[in-house]
Amino acid sequence: MAKYVLRETALHLLTRIGEQGGFSHVLLDREMSKQELSRQDGALLTEIVYGTLQRRDLIDYYIQPYTAGQKKIKPWVRWLLYMSVYQMIFLERVPDHAVIHEAVEISKKRGHKGISSFMNGVLRNVQRKGVQSLDHIENDVMRLAVETSHPEWLVRRWVDQYGMETTRLMCEANNHHLPMSIRIQPLRISRSDAAGELRQEGFSVEESPFSTQGLVVKEGNIINHRLFKEGFVSVQDQSSMLVAEMMDLDEGMAVLDACSAPGGKTTHIAEKMKDKGSVTAYDLHEKKAKLVSKKAEQLQLTSIKAGQADSRTLTSVHASESFDRILLDAPCSGLGVLRGKPDIKYHKSEEDIYKLRSIQDDLFHEVAPLLKSGGKLVYSTCTVDRHENEEAVRHFLDQHPEYELDPSFVNDLPDALRQGEGLTETGLQLFPHEWDTDGFFLTRLVKK
Structure with a gap:
């Protein structure tokens, strides 16, 4: 793909994500599939889109002295400025003159001479005079x-x-690339065989300390590899893999996954039970529940039954004490996954956290009767907010004296995680900077 077309594509995606609320990872994946980009072009497009989103507010601060006189800047013009300045400041391999030239050409094509002159003026000022210092901001938090x-x-x-x-x-x-990690399907391939095949083909992979099924892909595009395409491995963050590892599963159990889409944890549960037993998986949206079924099919797992349901009504569907294990991977603010979905931080508000917490409380309350005595419930979220995590767990335990924190939870954690900064009496909070993973919370409760 010509670099000019690539940058037009980046601008189109950024404008859709920034102005229309599109999800960065969904739109980028779709564009990469549609364009059939080379590895190099795909990497550059991803870098421009994610990098610009990650640094948006900083770039806006940088260019303020050069845009302050402009009364109204069209959204696409602002995003073109952002992505151009991002490349000039943060991408060493892209020459400034090439970035400026292409930004001006895109401006001429999409706008008029006034816009292209404005674009040229701002970018030339950034090139010649540099950007304003952050030292002007006295407040530490700001x-x-x-x-x-x-x-x-x-x-x-x-x-x-x-x-x-x-x-x-x-x-x-949150502003750095998240390494991709994959989970092997152990009924079809061993971790050592998968790692060996990938290394032989030029991939750089390491074993995950979080899961015996996990591999961290340091270099190489797994999406185009036969192991992924043929269902021998699936993509899943290491933090997410920890969930099924901590459910204390055995063959033949009846397991409920109350909020299952897109199915990474659901299929991992089935794999841990060697596909023997039953995994009843629900999602609020039928389309998403179908994704879980599709994922199970890809991985050749037959013990999963996925369907649409609001899990806040499951006591009308299942009898009390129906399940040996329950996973409540609750809807949350997603503030732990900003590395892979940087647009989330601009779309969320503090109010959203409190609204979501209400849903988390309702889900907790509804699934509680469905667990057998002596059974275990794992609660997890992909956020780092205490209100959705530790406080939600404490509130549930206050309301449900028949539950307690599982005293064996800490001892069952992988060795490396037993000394983590986020380990509290309520559960484990993983921070994105600790293990180069998503931010994630999980705990395990037992029904007396």
């Missing part, structure tokens, strides 16, 4: 928010919960 392009309310909230140093590390980690 400066960290701008520097790492996180909303100020979110930075302030994390500082209140975890302190400035952990917040800084989290925010900085």
